[in-house]
Amino acid sequence: MILEFASYLIRFAVIILLQLFVVNNIELNSMVNPYIYVVFVLLLPVNTKPWHTVLIAFVTGAVMDAFSSTPGLHMAATNMMGFLRIHYLNAVTTKEDQQSNIVPSVSQKGLVWFVLYGFIMIFVHHTLLFYLELYSLREFFTTLLRVFVSSLVSLLLIIIGLMLFYNVRKRNE
Numbered sequence: 215m216i217l218e219f220a221s222y223l224i225r226f227a228v229i230i231l232l233q234l235f236v237v238n239n240i241e242l243n244s245m246v247n248p249y250i251y252v253v254f255v256l257l258l259p260v261n262t263k264p265w266h267t268v269l270i271a272f273v274t275g276a277v278m279d280a281f282s283s284t285p286g287l288h289m290a291a292t293n294m295m296g297f298l299r300i301h302y303l304n305a306v307t308t309k310e311d312q313q314s315n316i317v318p319s320v321s322q323k324g325l326v327w328f329v330l331y332g333f334i335m336i337f338v339h340h341t342l343l344f345y346l347e348l349y350s351l352r353e354f355f356t357t358l359l360r361v362f363v364s365s366l367v368s369l370l371l372i373i374i375g376l377m378l379f380y381n382v383r384k385r386n387e
Contacts, residue, residue: 245360261313294339333369
């Protein structure tokens with residue numbers, strides 16, 4: 215239990231530092247703002263208690279807000295993603311998945327399943343984040359395009375990272 219908690223803390227620190235010092239400094243275009251830190255919430259085990267998921271999402275967003283000078287924007291978007299993740303996984307996973315300690319990753323659920331899951335969650339996160347950032351609907355379609363492109367790039371970076379650094383063999387449990 216303590217080793218698992220330490221593992222999550224180290225993973226959290228690495229993901230946040232990677233976001234802050236590498237991904238935030240990538241200048242692709244004004245339309246592309248990838249946020250890979252959401253992978254921490256995406257890869258929580260399916261059987262994580264709902265209030266733990268929301269609390270972890272809250273803390274993750276708060277840490278990003280603290281380092282990004284965006285008071286409450288990342289926190290609200292990540293919290294919404296964490297909340298919707300609970301309901302989404304209840305709808306699309308089996309009882310066996312919900313009772314076991316399965317992680318909704320490429321290696322556990324497959325690439326197509328993870329791409330759909332990841333895109334929906336990242337799209338929700340980015341939609342709320344970018345529209346709260348703009349705080350207006352005056353550039354609705356431009357912002358929607360920005361949300362879509364940034365979601366795709368974020369998902370691509372997350373999948374590449376998972377393929378490179380995450381356990382790619384299936385567990386036989």
